[in-house]
Amino acid sequence: MTEIIIEAVKVSKYFGGLKAVNEVDLQIPKGSIYSIIGPNGAGKTTLFNCISGFYIPETGDILYYGTPIQGMPTNFIASQGISRTYQNVRLFGNLTAMENVLIGLHNKLRSNWLDAIMHSPRFTRENSWSMEEAVSLLDFVGLKGYGDFLASNLPYGMQRRLEIARALANKPRLLLLDEPTAGMNIQETTDLTHFIQRLRDELEISIILIEHDMKVVMGISDRITVLDYGTKIAEGSPDEIQSNPRVIEAYLGPGGAALAEKYRSQRRKNNA
């Protein structure tokens, strides 16, 4: 049994009468790519916000390496090694790409304002280290040479990658990616898929992924959880999810499973 990096136990989050997330259980094994899918409004991002500390769940626990972290401030959760990106890119737009990454490094540095005034040895050491680190992170996500561009002036695909670079600066053990391929073309999506796999393989980061592009999800996920109306309706490997009738109905409506089965058999016949 591999180690569980993060675990959600019966997590619920309500907005007024709306049960955005309803008693969801999750267990993410260390070193896996774990996808959360579901129709729009299923509560995927709300669950993310609970994990990263933006929301405090009404009930339930979120255990990170066995310790509860729900209700902690977001900066504490970040300092524990959980980084995230956002559904609609939220960079510090008026700052340069380098500065964005340097802010991501905030937790890894200790020098304070007094060090900055005196240029103490700690400041000098950390400053040059952080500059090099930021450049190598930009290089890692393929943004070398763009470090001095304002983040808001970068093309959309680069902004997405810059957001990942900022998240990686925190040296996360768990990375939450909220629809990373949204608005990307096929080539960019393929590139990003490979990139996510690299994150897991080279940096040994566990990844939770919210994604609508089924090609990406089915291609790289180790396990998938499906949410619908805030409730978990299925969990399993990509193959299991693809053939799960409840999942198909959630996406296609009642009768969808039968419809899907019909198309599948038709395709099988054509192939034969």
Place this chain on the structure above:
Amino acid sequence: MNKETIRTGSQKGLLFGIVMIFLVLINFHIMAATMISKVLGTNVLRGAFPEVRFMIIFLVIFGMWAGWSAVRREGSTTNKLFEGLIGGMTTGLVVALFGLILFFLLETQTDVRRYLTALSFASIDIFLLGLRGMGILTLFGLFTLTGVLGGALAVGLRSQAVANFIKKIKTSIRNLRQRITDSLPDNVKKYGKYIFYLLLLVLLLLLPARWGSYNNFVFGMVGIYVILGIGLNIMLGLSGQFMIGIAALFAMGAYSVALLNSPFPHGLMWGFWPSLAVGVVMAVIGGLLLGLPIMRLRGDYLGIVTLGFGEIIRILLNSDLLTDLTGGPRGIQNIQQPTFLGMPFNDVSYAYLIIIAMAVSIFLYYRIENSRTGRAWLSIKEDALVSQATGVDVQKYKLLALCVGAAFAGLAGGIFAARNQFTGPNDHTLMVSINVLSVVIVGGINSIPGIILGSFALRGLPELLRELETYRLLVFGALLVFMMIVRPEGLWPASRPDLEEKGNTGLKEDLDPEENEGRSDD
């Protein structure tokens, strides 16, 4: 010549005519003529009326402006000239009608100064060029003529040939500059910055001793506003907290120095330097106390609360309740002057003190801005939620920004009180806060050169414009409006630093950005 020509010409002419009437009603024509005569080097006594020829110069300029603006961009040359003519004629007509009324007032000796204070007989007489009845016709003729002239000028200056000529001059200037920088030896290029600073230092050392106490006073005020501006910029520009009550923190510095250093009301004589330190500390405490309850507020709400804070402090200082403690509305007089190595301070030493304080503030600002702390502040300004989720302790850094900014404000206040040898509640009104806010915004947020320029423009200019007396604020307001249209980001907008170079040291050769495009994975 068509309908459109007549319409544009007469519209503009009408507008300029009305503006002219307005200017006469507020007596601006006298003012303008005085200014022109001053520029041309004639010595005009205060309150005396200028000569008519200067009045004519003013009218010619005005008429040409009217003709110029009546000309549209498109259309043939004759059309344009005609537009200028119509513009000038309409202006002339409006002004002449107005002149007719004034002439009647003059003839019947009706004194309307009860209603229009500026409209004296002498003023009317000058407006009619001293020609009385003939003046009306002269005005009409003058405006018609200058309207055509203005139109011709517009035709000439907007033509392709002139545009090409200007372009040519621009390129040759650029080439020349390029050639000069190329021809300079590498050493000069490398140390050019330091040479510039050295020259600036020499200038700053020489000027205060040379240019008299009035200028020292004016530029001391500018310097104090630079320090205040830096303080506010840390709160507003770096950490994004909309602070309007900086006058309160300024007051804390000023009152600390005043109370600890004057015979009345407490008789404490701590000396300037220790009390200045206390002033800075008091301002920091003030910033901290203000910061604690407002941490959760953002934007306009924060502005309203800090505005209230500023007013509360001023009203407290004014109140009977604290009269025993702070001297009440009369303020604190006879603040003891500082000494340095046994030498008493005069206006020159204050100028040096302010220059040093300014330099130290700028130095500290740059050091903090280009650090982990400064970047954390900037990220809070951009997006506090994301900043916190990236690992920044938002509340702590916001408080820190308030405290550091307050320290600068306290420093400025302490120097201000000692220099004036007096401070009272009226030195710390809402206007002070708003002035500092405008210094930062007009100059350019997050830009030190901008703040210095802004202080000069907003604090230095009004003092230097004092010669224009009543029109000081008018000119000043016009300048502000003009500036906001031309440079909405401030006089000297900030730019973000280039950092990538710094981190490139340990890495291999640079990749060309173009070559790198599309390499998201490799």
